[in-house]
Amino acid sequence: MPRKKKTYEGHEAKTYKPGVRRVQTPLSTETGDGKRDGHIWLSRLAKTARQREEMRNGAKDWRRYYEWFEGEQWMERGMEGHSLATDNARNTATVNVTGSIALSYAPFLINGDIKFKLKARKPSDVVSSDIQQSLLNYEWQERGMTAQAKEIVQDVVTIGHGIGKSGYVVEVDEARRKSDGAINYKDYIRQDAAFIERVDPLMFLFDLTAKDGTLKTARWCAECFHAPYDDVMANAEYDQKVLQQISAGNYSPTTRAGFDNHDDPAWGQRLTAAVPEDRLVALWEIWDKKFRKRYIFAEGVPEPLIEESWPYDYLDGFPYVKLDYIRIANKPYGMGVMRQAEDQQIQLNRIRTAQFNHVRSHQRKFLAVAGAIAPEEIKNFGDLPDGAVITAERPDAIQPIPDAPMSADFQVVEARIASDIEQLTGADALLQGRPLPSRTTAGEVSARTNILRLKADDRVSAVEGGITELARQTLQHLKAHRTLPDVVKIVGAQGAYWQEYTPEDIQADVDVSVEYFSAPKFDPALDRQQRLQILQLGVQALPAMQAAGAQDALDVPALFGWVLESFEQKDAGRFFKPALIPQAPLEEQTPGQGLPPALAGQMAPTPVPEQPSTGGVPGEGLNPEDLMMMLRGGGVAGNGALPQI
Secondary structure, three states: OOOOOEEEOOEEEEOOOOOOOOOOOOOOOOOOOHHHHHHHHHHHHHHHHHHHHHOOOOHHHHHHHHHHHOOOOOOOOOOOOOOOOOOOHHHOOOOOHHHHHHHHHHHHHOOOOOEEEEEEOOHHHHHHHHHHHHHHHHHHHHOOHHHHHHHHHHHHHHHOEEEEEEEEEOOOOHHHHOOOOOOOOOOOOOOOEEEEEEEOHHHEEEOOOOOOOOOOOOOEEEEEEEEEHHHHHHOOOOOHHHHHHHHOOOOOOOEEOOOOOOOOOHHHHHOOOOOHHHOEEEEEEEEEOOOOEEEEEEOOOOOOOEEEEOOOOOOOOOOEEEEEOEOOOOOOOOEOHHHHOHHHHHHHHHHHHHHHHHHHHOOOOEEEOOOOEOHHHHHHHOOOOOOOOOOEOOOOOEEEOOOOOOOOHHHHHHHHHHHHHHHHHOOOHHHHOOOOOOOOOHHHHHHHHHHHHHHHHHHHHHHHHHHHHHHHHHHHHHHHHOOOOEEEEEEEOOEEEEEEEOHHHHOOOEEEEEEEOOOOOOOHHHHHHHHHHHHHHHHHHHHHHHHOOOOOOOOHHHHHHHHHHOOOOOOHHHHOOOOOOOOOOHHHOOOOOOOOHHHHHHHOOOOOOOOOOOOOOOOOOOOHHHHHHHHHHHHOOOOOOOOOO
């Protein structure tokens, strides 16, 4: 008897007969049409989220690590946050060493403002490269992108990876100006501006079947965010037909309560009026490489609210960057500090709790000699206040009983656990800011510092590479969307000034690298000393160069400015007098050409005389010979000579 036909959505009905091999047919085929593929995308997101939840070092562990960072560490592996182990929570002690190490590593990886260095790929594009470099650094600082980068790095250290997103806002959503629904509340996202932002790793999914487990080989990625139901329905960018279907009740989007009403204060219980945040809609922004599409789906609604072609054709891949702390082979997610020392942290908490339990269990006890003190005196002894008097037959009628000493194994095991944590994470006393052993020499401190930098160099390089990629994407956004002439703040030899540029001036191909990023890979004091030595050698060799006919072999002002940079002088150009404005050749000049006399008098520097005590001749510029004599005369050390190193 033939089997009964069964039909599935998107699946052609087949008839199977006994003895005939069943052929597996796909449930559906993707077309690249969001309305047809909506069920596929919702199912794909659900399956990926479930797989990520159950995997080792998955979302369940990340939630626990975030709790650990806050000091809530009495959870066993695989347990949800706020779920305590069998130990009584009131009798437990937590020593948050891993959280302290994470706080130490985060500023080690990024401290201060990030600056980027751009290099032109062609000699003819040097000017364009300088403009792009100033534009990128100015936008990075103006939009507060370093703050977002630090938040990403905090995720990297805590759970093992972080997600950063870049983008460009050409115009703000119309609903932002409406009283019934503001769509974008992020103050760092402005009109006609590039931005980067930290994405919650728990709200980000990507193709786990990617070849190497990275975004570079993933086919798709998706970010989940929440918005009030009223804001979603008022957004003019969303498909109005789909919104009408939701309003009519044909689709029911997944909603979550934004407030927990279990612990309302007394005054809050009287205010029962509903607020928009009581109904948050879960939205998924999906980027699909295969069909070069961007979708926004409401969870539970199989039709897209937005379906558009890939908006960033000038980017090589997704506008997302994933940064891993310690890359694990054949795994999609990296390993962070919490996972490195997970077992050791639990055992450290247990050993410290055992010490406290020992202290609690050993309360003061006394031994009374029989017949030497009245029974009622013994009964009231424990309740007597300070300074009370009791009567006894002999002075040794009551004696304290010595407590059993705490086993030395507690301290031995605890020290061993602390040593294990330091070895696993590479965070020694120097990184954590703890006191070093007594009589530690300066040479030993320098050696330990260099070893620490070598151990952390791989971590620094991984984070630096991710932030550099975000900077490269930011520059690509600026180059693609800046269509009108603009001005940019440039810091050069003449100090800080504004320069106008056109879209054509920023189209040259450049390489982006980091000029200043994280913990320096060298000792700043040693670097400053070496620069002073180079300056001294250069000035001493200058007469020999001039005697050999190499008058312009050494740019002493530039060398001097380079030395000043080691003293953290961000605007070293202000120490140099401005040079004369280049004039056209005499045969090309016309009567009246040139600067106004007042402005020319301000721009023309007073030269350094041959002897500092004599006056100068107006109109002459600063030349290497004058600067050399100025340096010899005490321009650097202040005592008449260059500092002797």
